[in-house]
Amino acid sequence: MKKHNFSAGPAILPQEVIKEAAKAVLELDDIGLSLIEISHRSNEFKAIMEEACFLSLKLLGLEGKGYKAIFLQGGASLQFLMTAYNLLENKAGYVNTGTWSTKAIKEAKMLGEVIEVASSKNANFNYIPKGFEVPQDLDYLHLTTNNTIFGTQYKILPNTEVPLVADMSSDIFSRPFNYSKFDMFYAGAQKNMGPSGVTLVVIKKSSFNKVSRVIPSMLNYEVQSNAESMFNTPPVFPVYTVLLNLRWISNNGxxxxxxxxxxxxxxxxxxxxxxxxxxxxxxxxxxxxxxxxxxxxxxxxxxxxxxxxxxxxxxxxxxxxxxxxxxxxxxxxxxxxxxxxxxxxxxxxxxxxx
The missing domain is CATH 3.90.1150.10 (Aspartate Aminotransferase, domain 1)
Incomplete structure (x- = not known):
């Protein structure tokens, strides 16, 4: 009997998605090869990656609005560092609402000045700070839109002209939201997208080349974007499962x-x-x-x-x-x-x- 799975992540996936992914592991679309043995440069996988990127932007309401969807590895934890590497030139602001924003702050501090604009640490992170002033000289303001450990979630975004950046790992694709308010956001797959092993980054193309530092190629959003998420060998199975899940979301309203x-x-x-x-x-x-x-x-x-x-x-x-x-x-x-x-x-x- 299938259990009632309330796990925080890796999380439950639709049964249709699991069955289709399992079928593809044996053979993908009658091509005589398993999904996990096809070349990432093959036409079959290029089509998978292209559709996954396309559906991501379409579902988020960002198609044709100057954004790029990129599938990377390293989880949201690597994005804590990549965000600062690519966007932090002078000073960044972070709202601290729990464990994951605390870790994001720690990584960003390695690369520049970081200030905690607001925090709910005083109450063990049981609320979302509101009504705080956002300094206008920030390169960006970082939020964690949903906090899995403490059970809090942003309903209303801070009112600011500062570029917004967010970790959306645990609530992306879960609700209608004004995603165009953000210059960049990222999400590990293992909540609402698919299995662990792949991370989605959605970024405005105008956010490339924001810093003067030399960025290592693997950590450079523009390099990864220009390579169409295939600067190195991508995680084929997780990306395919994400695609199946995005189709499932599309087919369910x-x-x-x-x-x-x-x-x-x-x-x-x-x-x-x-x-x-x-x-x-x-x-x-x-x-x-x-x-x-x-x-x-x-x-x-x-x-x-x-x-x-x-x-x-x-x-x-x-x-x-x-x-x-x-x-x-x-x-x-x-x-x-x-x-x-x-x-x-x-x-x-x-x-x-x-």
Whole structure:
């Protein structure tokens, strides 16, 4: 029986995508070769890469608007460094909303002056800072749009003329959003795009050549763009799986369609957290994530009973991150609403047993 997968990442993928990817591993499109043994210079893979880049921009509403989609390796963690290498000339600003923005700040400081424009560290990152002043002399302002560990998510962007840059690893392709507000953003694949091993970078072409330093070729966005994501051998299987997933999103109403479903799933969980006297949410209600619902039991003595209930219900990946504790229900695009209902049933069953 398939488990109800609430893992924060690598995350659940649509069953249709998994089946199609598995089929391609045996043989891609009746060409007599496995997907994982074809040349990355072959016409077959060039078509895969081109469609993946095209669909990325189309779904994000950026087609024909001066952006380039690039598929790279190294995860979002490498992008913490690449962002600064390519965009930080004098001074950059970062909003610190958790573990991943903290790591991004650390990497950027190796290459120039970095200031924390705002932070929610004072409350263990349970909210998104608002109403702060953004210095106008920044090369860029960096955000982390969704914070998987703490369960917070940007709903409204800072009002500034400074170029916006973002780590969107855990909520890209999950909702309609004004992506054109950003000069550049990036996302590791293993949440809403595909398996780990590939990272999507979307960047305005006008953001190339922003710094005076010499940038190593592998870390240079313009070099990678000019090479059409194939400066070195790309991760063929992850890119193909991302393409299948982008097709799946397109066939399920695009970002409007998945966004509506994700909102309904999140509402089910948060309504139960707020209604059930045994639970309490971690993130402030205005900043709650539609991707990662974080919550705790009010009485730790009930932990063993609740853990037994959701394990018996065939739920997987519900434990919270060690820095927060409690529970984290990750409700990415592919998670069916039926899985959310099973979790809610477990929460209500605990209430009946209390």
């Amino acid at each position: 695009g970002l409007d369609g998945v966004g509506d479903k994700n909102q309904k799933k999140a509402s089910l969980i948060y309504e139960e957290i707020d209604r059930n006297p045994l639970f309490e949410g971690f993130a402030l209600s205005d900043d709650r994530s539609n991707m990662n619902a974080t919550f705790n039991l009010k009485n730790d003595k009930q932990t063993e009973i609740f853990d037994s209930l959701w394990n018996q219900a065939n739920i997987s990946g519900l434990k919270g991150h060690r820095s927060v504790g409690g529970y984290r229900a990750s409700i990415y695009n592919a998670l069916p609403i039926e899985s959310v209902k099973v979790l809610v049933d477990c929460m209500q069953e605990l209430e009946r047993k209390a």
